[in-house]
Amino acid sequence: MDRLDRKILSALQQFPEMSVVDIAAHVGLSHTPCWRRIKKLEEMGAIRGKVVLLDAQLLGLTVDVFAQLKLKQHDEETLNRFETAVRDRSEIVECFSMSGDSDYLIRIVIDSIASYETFLKKVLLHLPGVGSINSNFALGCVKMTTNLPITS
Numbered sequence: 001m002d003r004l005d006r007k008i009l010s011a012l013q014q015f016p017e018m019s020v021v022d023i024a025a026h027v028g029l030s031h032t033p034c035w036r037r038i039k040k041l042e043e044m045g046a047i048r049g050k051v052v053l054l055d056a057q058l059l060g061l062t063v064d065v066f067a068q069l070k071l072k073q074h075d076e077e078t079l080n081r082f083e084t085a086v087r088d089r090s091e092i093v094e095c096f097s098m099s100g101d102s103d104y105l106i107r108i109v110i111d112s113i114a115s116y117e118t119f120l121k122k123v124l125l126h127l128p129g130v131g132s133i134n135s136n137f138a139l140g141c142v143k144m145t146t147n148l149p150i151t152s
Contacts, residue, residue, distance in 0.1 A: 001046065004029065008037055009046065010150045016050060053146070061109045064138035065116050067124065068102035072131035081128035091119060102134070113137070 007027040011018060018026070024034035041047045056062070071078060086095045086106065094107040110116050116135070124133055 001041075005037055005041060005046075006150050008034065009041065012038075012047070013147045013150070051146075056109055060111050063110050063113055063116055064141070065108040065110065066136045066138065067106050067108060068098075068134045068136075069104045069106065069124075069127075069130055070101075070132045071103045071129040073129055074103070078129040082130070085127050089123065091123075 004027055008023060011023050011026050015023075015026075020035050020038065021031050023038075024031050027034065029037070038047070056064075071082065082104070083095070086092050086104075091108050091110055092106050093109050096105045097103065098105050108116065108119065110119060120133065120135065124130065
């Protein structure tokens, strides 16, 4: 990946609706070579997909919960079953396997604390291998971005 590829990726991150013609002009290429580079970046997986970012607050999803989970056992089957179950829950928008005191950190977006309590009792505590959960509620969002720090 060279400097031009990084410039293209940076432009796509900042201006996802920009046309290939405009991206090409922005990075100093003609249309066809820019289009080929974008296709190559997609094929190699540098561009994983394109999304529309929604405003959770406007959709009534006003509670962000960060839950630290510890598992009872750490065998491969339990880990795989846990991760598959997490992927199947739309309320869980992020999940990271962790080093340190917790095995996983998950972020849940939900409409209320009462709904989270139900989700905790009915879903989280029944995920494969879960031994304990420590939940923290976000008071506000200072920064949230999907943009990666690309240097060209």
